[in-house]
Structures are given as structure tokens and as C-alpha cells.
Amino acid sequence: MASIASDLSLALADNAEAVCRRYLSKGRKEGRYWLVGDVHNTPGRSLYVRLSVSPDGRGAAGKWTDAQSGDHGDLLDIIAAARNCRTMRETLDEARRFLSMPTPPPTEDPPARRDKTPAGTPEAARRLRAASKSIFRSLVATYLASRHITDLAGCEALGHHPHCWYRPSEDDDPAVLPAWPAMIAAVTDLEGTVTGVHRTWLALDGSDKAPVAYPRRAMGHLLGHGVRFGRSGRVMLAGEGIETMLSLRQVMPTAGTIAGLSAAHLAAILFPAGLQRLYVARDDDPAGAGALATLTERASATGIEIVPLEPKLDDFNSDLRAFGRDRLAANLRYQLRAEDAELYLTTG
Known part of the structure; x- marks a missing residue:
């Protein structure tokens, strides 16, 4: 074969x-x-x-x-x-x-038994998620704290895996370690079923991402789905990166949040029932602009209002680390609808 x-x-x-x-x-x-x-x-x-x-x-x-x-x-x-x-x-x-090649006749031998779940499938993603531990008092919490993300309420989608296998690429050093601690984020559909996971490999002390060529990778079925924090509701937040959305939750902890993981996947997220207004934390690049345009076009057909959120720097985690929570909240206050700012913002 x-x-x-x-x-x-x-x-x-x-x-x-x-x-x-x-x-x-x-x-x-x-x-x-x-x-x-x-x-x-x-x-x-x-x-x-x-x-x-x-x-x-x-x-x-x-x-x-x-x-x-x-x-x-x-x-x-x-x-x-x-x-x-x-x-x-x-x-x-x-x-x-x-290739217009003939298909060989089916073999009469019984198919080989497969004990191992194929890599990259939703089943493999669910196994990895199930093998993960709580992030509290873990290297994941250490890593997020280094990014000034310390309020982890509503972060049940995140887990900690102490030895997550890393597949080296041709861009990695030949001596790269085969496994690192990792932040495991569950990608779920609208019903909460795990369809994939996103892995962020971490340094051995949790102080930063692991020194590998590609410290972030996703697996499973991602299209339309995302990493979800908090509950779905009438008003929600969406964006590309996990750390971007967790940064917004430091000042808007009760707002339901979706991380799409990339511009292409953000543009394709499925809208929860009852959603009326979606704030989109877009990245300041052509891909982010394209995702916002696609989301706006899709949402307009369903009566959902799309409102962009713009960071002062390159993303909202950079804003949080550079300016602190109060200034981050102040920047958001004038971009939010007045009633949403009153309901969801905790500072600023």
C-alpha cells in the first residue's frame, strides 16, 4: 500500500x-x-x-x-x-x-485491523483533548500570565498536556525535542461537540512558546467551528487568535467569545441561534480585512449586525501588555454600542 x-x-x-x-x-x-x-x-x-x-x-x-x-x-x-x-x-x-487510471479489483484479504486512531481526525483530536489536564496551576496558566492573561473563568475549552508530541518540519533543528508541554484548545461546533483541537507548544518552564519552527498547529475539522469561551448569547465577540480573544475577556469576561484560529476560518464560523450582534476583533492585515468583509456579507443575509473592533497596536494582546486593562477597556468603550459597553465592560 x-x-x-x-x-x-x-x-x-x-x-x-x-x-x-x-x-x-x-x-x-x-x-x-x-x-x-x-x-x-x-x-x-x-x-x-x-x-x-x-x-x-x-x-x-x-x-x-x-x-x-x-x-x-x-x-x-x-x-x-x-x-x-x-x-x-x-x-x-x-x-x-x-489520473484516469484503472481501479484494481478489491482484495479478498480481510482489512488490517487499525488500533490507532488516524492522525489529524476529529477522533484523534478528541483523544488528545481527553488526555489533557486542567490549566489551573499549570504551565498553561504560567504562559498566559506572561501574556497578562490571568482571569481564566469560562476557559473550560483549554487544557494542559505535559508531553504533547511535536512533529518536526524541515525548518526545525534536527535536535528538536519530540515532545513539549502544550496548551490544548478544543474546537467545537454549535452543539459543543469537539471537532478538532489547536495546540500551542510551550517552553519547558512555560515562560514562552516552545523554540520550534511551528509552535501552533490545529488538527481535526475546523471549518465553521471555533474555540469557544463563555456562553452563546445575543451579543458575542469573535476573532482569529486564542490569545486575542482571551485578552478581550480580561475586560469583557461575561461576553461569549469565539476564536476562529485563522482569517479563513473566522470568515466561515457558523452563527449561534439568537445571535444579534457580533463584534469582530480583526487583525490589521489583508486577510483580516477579507474575513471581516466575508462575515459582514454572510451576517447581513441573516439580520446579524457586524461591528469591527480595532486594536491600537497589532492585536489586542499587544494592547493588553503595553497599556494594561484600563486603557484596553477605554479603547473598546468608544467602539462598542453604548448598551453593550455598559453591560459587558468591567473597567475603563
Whole structure:
């Protein structure tokens, strides 16, 4: 099976642009790369697929990396995600159909037993979340305190894993440790079912992120879902990063909050029932502007009001660390509707 997969992967790489046009149709070609939001064909520029071998021969055609999550793979992974393939056989059969290759007859041997949950699936994400411990008095609390995030009420979505496996990339030092402590954030749907997790690997003392090439990665089914803090309600907050949203909760602790994890995923979040006004903490970059525009367009069709929130610096965690809670709250006060400022702001 491994040899067959390798052969098909090479054949797909020879047709990398055609594969991208079929399975990542919402992306676009730029130079030697195909850019798109993620493996689920979300519009954006986070994920890039190499369409041809790099001039120095180091970069292979068909390889991709998601700059937001740090995940990477080949075109078989793209096909598996695009077609929601549940097994390797389904993925290989779809690849053969794309390449106009005949499908071999089914084997009469019983399928091999799989005791291990496939990596990257919602099931694997739920196992990792279940193996995590409370963040209180943990290295996660130490790390968040270093970011001036100390009020952790309503943060049941977060967990602490003392030895979370880290898959090195080609950008990592060969001597990088195979496991680090990590903050595990549950990604849930509107019913509260865990569909994925986001991992932030931490330094061994919790003082900062781990010294690895990609200290943040997500796994599982993310599209439409997010990391949720507090309860859904008539008024809510949404944004990209976990630390950005936790920073806002330091001065608005009773407001329900959703972290979408990337601009592309923020733009695609599903709206909870009863939501009337959504404040969007946008990042000051083209991707953040695009996410805000998409959310506004989607919300207008359902009667939900979208109100942008702008930090003074690059994001609200930078504001919290540089200016403190009172000035952060003061900046938010004039951007919130008066009744929401009165109801949700605790200082400023």
C-alpha cells in the first residue's frame, strides 16, 4: 500500500496545478505556487502548494504547507480532505479516477485491523483533548500570565498536556525535542461537540512558546467551528487568535467569545441561534480585512449586525501588555454600542 501511495503521489505531483484546480478551486496560482485558505478549499492564502520543483532542487512539486497551522503534506492529503475520504483506499481510488487510471479489483484479504486512531481526525483530536489536564496551576496558566492573561473563568475549552508530541518540519533543528508541554484548545461546533483541537507548544518552564519552527498547529475539522469561551448569547465577540480573544475577556469576561484560529476560518464560523450582534476583533492585515468583509456579507443575509473592533497596536494582546486593562477597556468603550459597553465592560 505504501508503494502504491508513493507512486500515485508522484503521478499527482506531475500534474500538481491540475490537482489544485480540481480540489482547491477557490485558490489561485501565483508563480510556482497555488495559494488557498486551507485543505478544505476555504478562500485565503494560508496554505501554499508547490507546483514545480524549486530551482535549487530542494522543494518538491506537490508538497504543501499551511502557514497558519503548520501542517504539511502531499497531494494525496489534499484529495483526502477535499473528498472527506475515510480510508486510504478511498483516497487512492479518487486519485486514480483523477489520473484516469484503472481501479484494481478489491482484495479478498480481510482489512488490517487499525488500533490507532488516524492522525489529524476529529477522533484523534478528541483523544488528545481527553488526555489533557486542567490549566489551573499549570504551565498553561504560567504562559498566559506572561501574556497578562490571568482571569481564566469560562476557559473550560483549554487544557494542559505535559508531553504533547511535536512533529518536526524541515525548518526545525534536527535536535528538536519530540515532545513539549502544550496548551490544548478544543474546537467545537454549535452543539459543543469537539471537532478538532489547536495546540500551542510551550517552553519547558512555560515562560514562552516552545523554540520550534511551528509552535501552533490545529488538527481535526475546523471549518465553521471555533474555540469557544463563555456562553452563546445575543451579543458575542469573535476573532482569529486564542490569545486575542482571551485578552478581550480580561475586560469583557461575561461576553461569549469565539476564536476562529485563522482569517479563513473566522470568515466561515457558523452563527449561534439568537445571535444579534457580533463584534469582530480583526487583525490589521489583508486577510483580516477579507474575513471581516466575508462575515459582514454572510451576517447581513441573516439580520446579524457586524461591528469591527480595532486594536491600537497589532492585536489586542499587544494592547493588553503595553497599556494594561484600563486603557484596553477605554479603547473598546468608544467602539462598542453604548448598551453593550455598559453591560459587558468591567473597567475603563
